[in-house]
Amino acid sequence: xxxERSDRGPLLAFLxxxxxxxxxxxxxxxxxxxxxxxxxxxxxxxxxxxGFRNYLLLYKDKAFARSILNNVIWALVAGFIQVPLxxxxxxxxxxxxxxxxxxxxxxxxxxxxxxxxxxxLWRAIYSADTGLLxxxxxxxxxxxxxxxxxxxxxxxFPAVLIYWVFYIGYYMVIMMADITTIDTSYYExxxxxxxxxxxxxxxxxxxxxxxxxxxxxxxxASVMGLRQFEQVYMLTNGGPANTTSTIVLYMYKKMQDSNYxxxxxxxxxxxxxxxxxxxxxxxxxxxxxxxxAQRKAIKKARRALx
Amino acid sequence: xxxxxxxxxxxxxxxxxxxxxxxxADDEIVINFPSIWVGTDSKAAYMSQLIxxxxxxxxxxxxxxxxxxxxxxxxxxxxxxxxxxxSAPDICILDTTFDIKxxxxxxxxxxxxxxxxxxxxxxxxxxxxxAWSVDxxxxxxxxxxxxxxxxxxxxLLAECGWDHFPATYDEFFQMCKDVKAKGFNAMGQMAGxxxxxxxxxxxxxxxxxxxxDVYADGLDNPAFVEAAKVLKEMYxxxxxxxxxxxASDVNGHFLARDTVVYLNGPWWIANFYKEDxxxxxxxxxxxxxxxxxxxxxxxxxxxxxxxTVQGFLAxxxxxxxxxxxxxxxxxxxxxxxxxVSELALSSGAMFFVKYTPSPDTSLxxxxxxxxxxxxxFTVLHVNGAFPTAFSTEFPAALSALVLxxxxxxxxxxxxxxxxxxxx
Numbered sequence: 001x002x003x004e005r006s007d008r009g010p011l012l013a014f015l016x017x018x019x020x021x022x023x024x025x026x027x028x029x030x031x032x033x034x035x036x037x038x039x040x041x042x043x044x045x046x047x048x049x050x051g052f053r054n055y056l057l058l059y060k061d062k063a064f065a066r067s068i069l070n071n072v073i074w075a076l077v078a079g080f081i082q083v084p085l086x087x088x089x090x091x092x093x094x095x096x097x098x099x100x101x102x103x104x105x106x107x108x109x110x111x112x113x114x115x116x117x118x119x120x121l122w123r124a125i126y127s128a129d130t131g132l133l134x135x136x137x138x139x140x141x142x143x144x145x146x147x148x149x150x151x152x153x154x155x156x157f158p159a160v161l162i163y164w165v166f167y168i169g170y171y172m173v174i175m176m177a178d179i180t181t182i183d184t185s186y187y188e189x190x191x192x193x194x195x196x197x198x199x200x201x202x203x204x205x206x207x208x209x210x211x212x213x214x215x216x217x218x219x220x221a222s223v224m225g226l227r228q229f230e231q232v233y234m235l236t237n238g239g240p241a242n243t244t245s246t247i248v249l250y251m252y253k254k255m256q257d258s259n260y261x262x263x264x265x266x267x268x269x270x271x272x273x274x275x276x277x278x279x280x281x282x283x284x285x286x287x288x289x290x291x292x293a294q295r296k297a298i299k300k301a302r303r304a305l306x
Numbered sequence: 307x308x309x310x311x312x313x314x315x316x317x318x319x320x321x322x323x324x325x326x327x328x329x330x331a332d333d334e335i336v337i338n339f340p341s342i343w344v345g346t347d348s349k350a351a352y353m354s355q356l357i358x359x360x361x362x363x364x365x366x367x368x369x370x371x372x373x374x375x376x377x378x379x380x381x382x383x384x385x386x387x388x389x390x391x392x393s394a395p396d397i398c399i400l401d402t403t404f405d406i407k408x409x410x411x412x413x414x415x416x417x418x419x420x421x422x423x424x425x426x427x428x429x430x431x432x433x434x435x436x437a438w439s440v441d442x443x444x445x446x447x448x449x450x451x452x453x454x455x456x457x458x459x460x461x462l463l464a465e466c467g468w469d470h471f472p473a474t475y476d477e478f479f480q481m482c483k484d485v486k487a488k489g490f491n492a493m494g495q496m497a498g499x500x501x502x503x504x505x506x507x508x509x510x511x512x513x514x515x516x517x518x519d520v521y522a523d524g525l526d527n528p529a530f531v532e533a534a535k536v537l538k539e540m541y542x543x544x545x546x547x548x549x550x551x552x553a554s555d556v557n558g559h560f561l562a563r564d565t566v567v568y569l570n571g572p573w574w575i576a577n578f579y580k581e582d583x584x585x586x587x588x589x590x591x592x593x594x595x596x597x598x599x600x601x602x603x604x605x606x607x608x609x610x611x612x613x614t615v616q617g618f619l620a621x622x623x624x625x626x627x628x629x630x631x632x633x634x635x636x637x638x639x640x641x642x643x644x645x646v647s648e649l650a651l652s653s654g655a656m657f658f659v660k661y662t663p664s665p666d667t668s669l670x671x672x673x674x675x676x677x678x679x680x681x682x683f684t685v686l687h688v689n690g691a692f693p694t695a696f697s698t699e700f701p702a703a704l705s706a707l708v709l710x711x712x713x714x715x716x717x718x719x720x721x722x723x724x725x726x727x728x729x
Contacts, residue, residue, distance in 0.1 A: 042405060043390035044412040057727055063702065127555075128547020151498065151549030153709055237499055240549050240705030241712075257695040257728045258386065258405055 030271065036264035043258050054265035063242040064266060067250040068273065070157060074246070075225035075277055077161060079218040086171035087214060091201045093172070094179040104176070108169035119234035122163050126150050126235075150236050157244045160235050171217040178213035179205055215285045219278055226274050247273070335632040337370045339397045340384065345376035348576040348653035353640075356649070360639050368632045379500075389414060394622035396633055399449075402614055402690035403697060406438055406446055409620070415445040416621040421634050429643055434658040438618070448658045449641065450617035452571035453678045454506050454687060457578075457670065461593040462490060462566050471597035475514065475536060478600045482543035485566050492543035493567040494556030497708055501701035503556045504537060506569050508700075509612045509687045510599045511536045517606025518683040521691045525722045529605075534707060534714040536602075541708045549705050561590065567597075571616060575654030575670050596673035609682030614690045616655070692725060699724035 037054055041047035058064045089107060093100045110118060125132045128148035137146045149159040182205065190200050206214070229248040232238060238245035238253070247270045254263035339357075343349040357370050373395075375381040385398050394414055400406065409415065422444055427435075435444045458471055463481070466488045472478040482492035495504045512520050515536075516529030541548055545559050557574075559565040561583050577583055578591035601608045619637060624630040639645065647661040654671050656678070663675070689697040703720040706712045712720060 042408055043386065044405070044408050044414070061727065126550075128550065129545055148547040148550050151547055151551075151705070151709075153711065156550075236550065237701060239498060239701050240709055242702045242706075245702075253698050254728075255386070256383070256403070256698050257693070257724075258408075259695070259728045260390075262727065 033264045033267050033271075036260055037268045039261045039264075041260045043260055047261075050261065054261045055269075057262060058265055058269065063238075063245055064247075064250055064269075066242050067238075067245040067247045067266075068269070070245060071226050071228065071247050071270075071273065073157075074161065074228055075222040077165060078221035078225035079281065082165045082168060083171050083214070083217045083221045085165070086168035086217065087175055087206070087209075089168060090172045090175035090179060091205055094176050094205075095197065104173070107172055110167045111169045115230045116234055118163075118167075119231045123150070123235050126159055151240050153240060153243055156236055156240055160232055160244050164231060171221060174217055175209060175213045178209045182208050211285055215282070218285075219281055222277050222281060223274060226270065226277060334366060335368045335629050337368065337396045337629075337633055337636055338373065339370050339636075340373040340375055340381065340395050342375050342378055342381045342399055344372065344374040347376075348573045349649060349655060352649050352652040356640060356645055360636060364632075364635075368635065370636055394620075396624075396629075397619065397621050397636065400446060400618040400620050401616060402687070403694050404618075405694065406615075406618060407440065410438060410440045410443075410446050414623060416623050416630060416633065417443050417445050418447060418621070418634070418637070419443045419445075421638075426638055426641075429641060429659055431658050431660055438615075445620065447619040447637070447641070448615045449619045450573075450615070451656045451658050452573070452614050452616040452687075453656065453674060453681075453684075454510065454569060454571060454612040454614075455599060455674060455677045456493075456510075456567050456569050456597040457594055457674075458567045458597055459560070459563065459565070459590075459593050460595040462563060466490065466566070471595065472600050475511070475600045475602045479539065479543075481566075482540070486543050491545045491559060491565040493540060493569065494551075494559050494565050495541055495544040495548040496551040496553060496556050497548065497701055497705040498550040498555075499552035499701065500697065501704050502553050503569060504540075504704055505688060505697065505700050506612070507540060508533055508537050509685075509689075510569070511602070512688065513610045513612050513685050514599055514602040514607040515605040518610060518685055520607075520685055525692070525718050525725070530718050531714045534717045537704070538707055538714070549708055563590075563593075568594075571614075571655075572671065572674050573616065573653055573655040575668060575674065576652070578670055579668055591668065591670055594670065596670060596677060598677055609680075611678060611681035611684045612687050613678075613684045614687040615658075692721075693728055695724045695728035696721055 036047075038049060038051060039047040040050045040053075089103075093104055124130075126149040128134060128146075128151065131149070133149065134146035137143060147155065149155050186204050186208075187200055190204060195203070227248055228246045229252065232244050232246050232249050233252070236244045238249050247266055251263045251266045251270070254260075254266065341353070343353040354372075357372060361369055375384065381399075382401070382403055385395070385400065386404065388394055389398075389409070389412075392414070400409065419439075419442070422430075422435075427444075430447075434448050438444070438446055438448055456471070463469075463471070463485070466481070466485045468481055468484065472481045485492045493507070495507070496502065497504060511533040512529050515532050516527050520527055520529050545551070545555070545565065547555070556565075556568075557570075557577075560568040561577075563585060578594060579589055581589075583590050599607070599610070599612070619641070621633045621637060624633060641659050643659055643661040646657050646659040647664055649655065650657060650661065650671075651664040651667055654668060656675070663672075667675075685691070688700075699721055703712070703717050703724075706720065707714065707717040
């Protein structure tokens with residue numbers, strides 16, 4: 001549609017607040033962070049330009065490398081385990097089985113509790129000597145498996161990650177909302193053709209939400225994974241031996257050291273990693289438009305049922 | 307109906323907004339004081355009373371508004387950020403995790419030298435400002451001091467067959483074995499969170515080995531590698547899960563009477579006397595004794611004491627002379643020897659102010675003071691002696707050491723690298 005000259009004024013007026021907000025609260029801070037990343041600055045004394053030295057230090061720092069790795073794992077787990085779990089629950093509950101409202105509430109409930117509170121709760125569960133998990137293991141005769149879950153190299157990161165994976169409510173409700181908008185005639189046709197619930201989910205529901213809510217949830221979950229902080233901070237503070245550190249926690253520690261240059265350089269790396277992740281995810285899901293996708297999905301389903 | 311509800315909601319919100327706005331007299335000077343001496347902090351009760359009294363005495367002229375911050379780390383983050391962004395609070399509390407020298411040099415804080423020279427400085431202990439003044443000017447006041455000496459549960463130790471606290475580290479480890487054999491923990495260690503307890507032990511061991519000049523060569527002093535070896539060994543005699551433990555775990559075990567030796571600053575002494583921590587009506591204090599840091603074979607630290615500045619008071623530079631006067635008046639009020647004496651009595655904490663201890667001072671406080679008075683020399687706690695990066699890296703390096711990821715030299719190298727990274 002060609003834009004009329006008379007439309008430009010109102011359009012600009014509508015866009016301007018958003019553009020101003022974006023520039024003030026995102027563009028300028030990012031430019032500032034990039035600029036500081038080339039400095040040695042303790043926040044008080046005059047800054048000294050040190051070029052790429054901060055980036056070189058990050059490259060050599062094993063703790064930072066470990067932080068990036070942990071963030072990438074976290075983002076992948078979020079995008080490809082947590083969201084699929086949420087999708088399965090969304091598909092099941094969208095069929096409105098008995099008690100679906102109850103389960104929807106139960107799954108969503110952790111979302112209204114602060115991450116700090118949840119981390120504190122799980123810290124108590126994982127506690128080596130008074131924790132519920134070890135107590136349970138001892139009670140069922142598996143006392144040998146009891147350990148300091150958050151203080152052992154092999155178990156600390158999985159322990160931090162695993163409980164969080166099951167907090168799927170946020171993504172579940174997004175996908176449920178999307179699923180309810182799918183035209184019921186597709187399902188009715190599929191039932192006439194003899195498709196099972198599973199086949200309907202595979203050949204109708206998933207293809208139709210793939211490029212909408214599923215893509216949104218994977219993007220959101222991956223971004224959440226990349227910026228993890230409070231959980232790790234509360235549960236392990238990055239320990240033991242930096243095995244659970246994340247980029248944001250690393251950045252926070254450098255700020256505690258009043259090393260704003262290095263903290264900003266790690267923030268820049270986080271932005272770059274985030275952009276790479278989001279672009280890759282969108283490329284993976286890129287395809288034809290929704291209508292074409294619907295037609296393709298229906299054809300595929302019919303082929304499968306023949 | 308909907309419109310009425312919307313209108314009512316709006317009115318409620320506007321009323322709430324207006325009601326929550328503080329009201330001050332036009333010519334009243336308001337002093338903003340974000341404080342950690344609130345909540346469950348041992349100094350909270352008396353400080354609150356002190357500020358209330360000050361406000362009452364200066365009603366209509368000066369009002370100190372306390373912004374309560376119960377999370378110490380969040381407080382540090384907030385203060386660091388506000389100072390960096392040029393909006394330092396009127397008064398704040400700093401500790402050795404801040405780069406005090408850089409802050410003093412920054413010119414962002416009020417120069418208190420003229421006021422101290424008028425006689426106020428005589429209230430402080432001799433030499434209190436020496437290490438923290440810049441070009442002879444004092445802008446950051448050392449206020450709360452701390453000495454670190456072991457306190458032990460003598461009753462528990464007696465159950466393990468010991469009628470005295472070990473005088474040497476060799477003897478100490480013999481005690482550890484006996485204590486563990488009886489099913490108790492010798493001491494609390496923690497590599498989780500900020501590894502505070504273990505960092506204190508590291509200071510004590512390093513002092514015992516390296517003596518008063520332990521910091522002369524930085525971390526190059528072999529005492530730090532040797533101290534790492536001793537600290538690692540201690541983890542065999544602490545409670546399960548010490549690698550991920552926090553201060554609450556260390557405190558909890560000692561309060562539960564399953565750990566013999568406790569190490570923390572004097573501000574914690576008040577907890578020994580709390581009824582809540584009594585068992586069968588017996589106060590924890592009744593079972594406890596104060597010890598001195600054991601000596602190390604071949605070490606240079608006999609008679610030494612580990613100390614630190616636990617709290618500095620700093621005031622932001624003011625453009626209004628009247629407000630500057632008001633801030634100084636308040637600082638003088640809380641550092642008044644009589645008030646500090648009361649504060650010491652109620653909290654157990656120690657201060658850089660010359661005060662006459664109250665006759666009601668607790669026995670444990672008296673004994674800790676006696677240890678401090680008898681010290682042949684003092685050395686700083688590692689977190690004050692090294693840059694902040696040392697303390698930030700300490701938990702990671704310690705857990706790596708305890709879990710066998712690095713050896714003792716690797717532990718020290720990791721700390722050294724962290725310091726260099728920040729330089």
